[in-house]
Amino acid sequence: MSSDVVLTAALRSNLLSLQNTQRLIDSTQLRLATGLKVNSALDNPQNFFSAQSLNNRAGDLSRLLDGISQSIRTVEEANSGVTALTSLFEQADSIVQSARDVLAASEGEARALGVTDLSDLTDLPTDLANITAGAQFDITTVGDDGLSITETITINAGDTAESLAAQINNAFADNQDGEITAQVTTDGFLDIASVDGRSFRIEDNTAVQATTLAGFQDLGLGDFFADEVDGAGNTVASATIIAGNSITSRGIYEANGDLIEAGDLITGTYQDVDGATVVDGLAANDTIDISVNGGTAVTFTVSATTSFQDLIDTINSDTSINTLVEASFDQQNGQITIEAISGETDNIALTVNAAGASTFNIGFGDESANFDPLGAIGAGNPQSRIYAFSTSISELEDLAVDYNEVRNQIDRIVVDANYRGVNLLNGDDLTTFFNEDRSSSLVTEGVNFTSNGLGLGETNFSSAGVVDATADQVRSALESIRAFGTTLSNDLSIIQTRRDFTESTINTLQAGADDLVVADQNEEGANLLALQTRQQLGVTSLSLAAQSQQSVLALF
Numbered sequence: 001m002s003s004d005v006v007l008t009a010a011l012r013s014n015l016l017s018l019q020n021t022q023r024l025i026d027s028t029q030l031r032l033a034t035g036l037k038v039n040s041a042l043d044n045p046q047n048f049f050s051a052q053s054l055n056n057r058a059g060d061l062s063r064l065l066d067g068i069s070q071s072i073r074t075v076e077e078a079n080s081g082v083t084a085l086t087s088l089f090e091q092a093d094s095i096v097q098s099a100r101d102v103l104a105a106s107e108g109e110a111r112a113l114g115v116t117d118l119s120d121l122t123d124l125p126t127d128l129a130n131i132t133a134g135a136q137f138d139i140t141t142v143g144d145d146g147l148s149i150t151e152t153i154t155i156n157a158g159d160t161a162e163s164l165a166a167q168i169n170n171a172f173a174d175n176q177d178g179e180i181t182a183q184v185t186t187d188g189f190l191d192i193a194s195v196d197g198r199s200f201r202i203e204d205n206t207a208v209q210a211t212t213l214a215g216f217q218d219l220g221l222g223d224f225f226a227d228e229v230d231g232a233g234n235t236v237a238s239a240t241i242i243a244g245n246s247i248t249s250r251g252i253y254e255a256n257g258d259l260i261e262a263g264d265l266i267t268g269t270y271q272d273v274d275g276a277t278v279v280d281g282l283a284a285n286d287t288i289d290i291s292v293n294g295g296t297a298v299t300f301t302v303s304a305t306t307s308f309q310d311l312i313d314t315i316n317s318d319t320s321i322n323t324l325v326e327a328s329f330d331q332q333n334g335q336i337t338i339e340a341i342s343g344e345t346d347n348i349a350l351t352v353n354a355a356g357a358s359t360f361n362i363g364f365g366d367e368s369a370n371f372d373p374l375g376a377i378g379a380g381n382p383q384s385r386i387y388a389f390s391t392s393i394s395e396l397e398d399l400a401v402d403y404n405e406v407r408n409q410i411d412r413i414v415v416d417a418n419y420r421g422v423n424l425l426n427g428d429d430l431t432t433f434f435n436e437d438r439s440s441s442l443v444t445e446g447v448n449f450t451s452n453g454l455g456l457g458e459t460n461f462s463s464a465g466v467v468d469a470t471a472d473q474v475r476s477a478l479e480s481i482r483a484f485g486t487t488l489s490n491d492l493s494i495i496q497t498r499r500d501f502t503e504s505t506i507n508t509l510q511a512g513a514d515d516l517v518v519a520d521q522n523e524e525g526a527n528l529l530a531l532q533t534r535q536q537l538g539v540t541s542l543s544l545a546a547q548s549q550q551s552v553l554a555l556f
Helices: 009-034 045-108 161-174 214-220 308-317 393-418 464-517 519-551
Strands: 110-115 134-141 148-155 180-184 190-194 200-204 224-228 235-243 244-247 277-280 287-291 298-301 325-330 335-342 347-353 358-362 383-390 429-433 441-444
Touching: 045 429, 045 464, 110 298, 110 308, 134 161, 148 161, 148 308, 161 180, 161 190, 190 200, 200 214, 214 235, 214 287, 287 308, 298 308, 308 325, 308 335, 441 464
Parallel strands: 235 383
Antiparallel strands: 110 190, 134 148, 134 200, 180 190, 200 235, 224 235, 224 383, 244 335, 277 358, 287 298, 287 347, 325 335, 347 383, 429 441
16 A cells, blocks of 8 residues: 555564564563463463363362361360260269169168167166166077077166167177177267178067067167067067168968969968968958058058069059059069168058968068068967168169269250261261262261160169169260260371371362463563563664665765
8 A cells, every 4th residue: 555654674574573572571471470371271271271170179179178177176076075975974983883882881781770868877777767677678680591590688777878788799799690789879879780781670578578669769769669569469669670771571482392473372372492381371351551651551452363463563553652662573583572762761561460360471671581570470460560771762862863963964965065066976977078079978977875865764773773774874875985986086087187188189289280370480580581682682673774764864
């Protein structure tokens, strides 16, 4: 076109070179400014998209890393709960052991402890209104051979509490093996006790000179004594002190030598292991009365169809006493047991009323079952026995309250041991993903560590069996908790290892992407310097190429 500027070939060549140099300078400056040698797919499609893929995976793993970190916190919270539960269960186990100690102590001795200060009395028959010189009472217990032994104690003129205690000690030390001991406490109370888990009975000796119920009350022992009726219809002041919180009969056998069963009729004739008749003559309309703490008696009426189990059911079903005592039948040994299950249970009374001569001599009162409470019953004469329990049921109940509170706290810790809605101790599972397509994961299975989930029921420590069962529950639960703690530790180690590996992988991916697109600042700086030098040389060359035209201009 006529308007085009005509440049020489030299000028056009130099100008093109300067334009190329400027483009290179612009590109180098962009690399220096962004730090990238590939800023778009136009720069290097293969490197750009490869780097983008690597960065995308690194981003996905970074988001997974947040989930992995939260999983670690969830497991750590569960582990804190396990630590707290372990401490509580160790405390529960300590309470159970204390209950065992209390129960063992209560089963280790029977004790009749007075409540009257006798220390200032110098002559018991003179100083006490209802004690007469020469008054006697018998103390009966069981010897090491399992046979019943009795010692007669006489309150003589001039006796003090100390001399009376010494007489009891001497009687069982000289003639026996020290089965019964006596002392006067620092408070002046008369204290009569057994050793080695024996029960014992103190009975008014009416054959010589009775001590009487009023006399025992003057000695401070009235809480243990009551007027009972023997098989001949005589009233006898006595106290049967049980070592422990239960009375168990001897093994009862049928005539053919087989142990009785709970369903056997109570009107039958039965023997003990030695062949002596222990049950005989009970007939329809005869009754057995059971009363606790002197309350209204629960009456079991014999009929032609009633069994030993019916007697047990009568005790367990009556609401006036079934919160205080519980009866059971041991099928394996043919024995009946009546157990105090409340701290309010002081004693239980059994009275047999029979129209005709009968026997109900099943051996309640002592573990050996040779400590007979009821013997031959004369026609129309009721016979009764009152058993005072010498046990620390109230202390056991206090321990049971403590145990049950620990049990409640176990449930509360389990409820509180959650993190962001996930509770591994209350049955929730935790899934931790380790890669972007979720093909690699770890499931931490939750458990139910509530008291019910661990099989831990409320308790009352009412018997050795209950204490042992509770101890088994605590040990089993503690083993489960410790095993789960090991599982948590293993899973936590795996998750932490995968976290570290994921962080390393993210770094590797990002470094690989950088290798593809990140510019070398040193190289780009050198390139820029070289290009700037080339640009300066190009400008000089362009100036030289234009000098010939300037020479033409000089002609005008």
